Amino acid sequence: MIYLDYAATTPLDDEALDVFSQASRKFFGNASSLHDVGSEAAHLLDISRQQLAEMLNIKKEGIIFTSGGSESNMLAIDTFIASKPAWQNHLIVSRTEHASIANFVAKLEHEGYEVTYLRHLEDGRVDIEHLQECLSEKTCLVIVQHVNSEIGVIQPIEQISKIVRRYHAFLHVDCVQSFAKLPLGKLSALCDGLSVSSHKVYGPKGTGAVIFPAIHQLKASVPNITHEFGFRPGTVDVPGIASFVTAAKKLGNIMEDERKRISMLRVQLIERLAERKVDFQIIDAKDQQLPHILALTFAGLQGQYIMLELNQKGFAVSTGSACQIGKQDPSKTMMAIGKSEDEAHQFVRFSFGKNTTADDIHKLADCLEMIASIR
Helix, strand or coil, X not given: CEECECCCCXXXXXXXXXXXXXXXXXXXXXXXXXXXXXXHHHHHHHHHHHHHHHXXXXXXXXXXXXXXXXXXXXXXXXXXXXXXXXXXXXXXXXXXXXXXXXHHHHHHHHCCCEEEEECECCCCCECHHHHHHHCCCCEEEEECCCECCCCCEECCHHHHHHHHHCCCCEEEEECCCCECCECCCCHHHCCCEEEEEHHHCCCCCCCEEEECCCHHHCCCCCXXXXXXXXXXXXXXXXXXXXXHHHHHHHHHHCHHHHHHHHHHHHHHHHHHHHHCCCCEEEEXXXXXXXXXXXXXXXXXXXXXXXXXXXXXXXXXXXXXXHHHCCCCCCCHHHHHCCCCHHHHHCEEXXXXXXXXXXXXXXXXXXXXXXXXHCC
């Protein structure tokens, strides 16, 4: 099968798998144990933490390893709320956040927190004027993802950060889709929290990190935790972390070359569909776009129908975030940018990765032309 759903998850890198296997055998100790076996595991953990810190241009103490992006998001929100006085109970959240954030914020709203949901422009970027209108001295936290998982729009984090800083609120940025695909060294200095995930960068599932660049200014949401500088309980998965960092570094080293290569594949698919007069629309933000994600709608065709037809023909694609699959509701991102329900149901997401080839793109164009011609 030709896999074109890299935004959902990625195959485990061979070198990362070898590191996981070796670390599981040689560094199985609890990194918090005081004997030599534990110390060896702690040393590997420290090396991994330092390597990830160098990728993000922060001090290693600001990295808290977690079970993945979802836990990272929820841990960040809990930490920021715990670090502000109770009267600062106002949260501002974009309408297109990952389910881990959207659901957790909805829970907080039910518990009495005041929540404002930001409007979006037609290209997917947040409405900066609306953000300025919503901020107040009561605002505790602003949450805006860096790259949207459904349409790939890149949010203007630098501009957002300047506005949020004026009100001394925290800014959390979900970087799960952008990590190791876009440089984050400068961005880490613009926000108070970043979330990253292993399985989006060819590492193992069940591993990730939340990044707190100014962790010394924060308060843990649960007292007396002994792991991860007191911010996250539980025995640390050292083999998973070593494997994660191996994969992330490997992808980060080819970041720019991959961006250029995947940009060319994206253009090839669009051009071939246009040449064959397939009736489609691109959902993107032009120059503020991660090329790895291509969102298309096909006139008169349900996205789910296209996905199932492509699956029968040997292609793995999606109709949105993997966390939303199984729900009949239209894409919340498409609705947030002003599309109708019909347009939202026509949405199909193609996401490209390091194993995607030009031949894959040509075959995909052939199949899409065939599917569109028989409607």
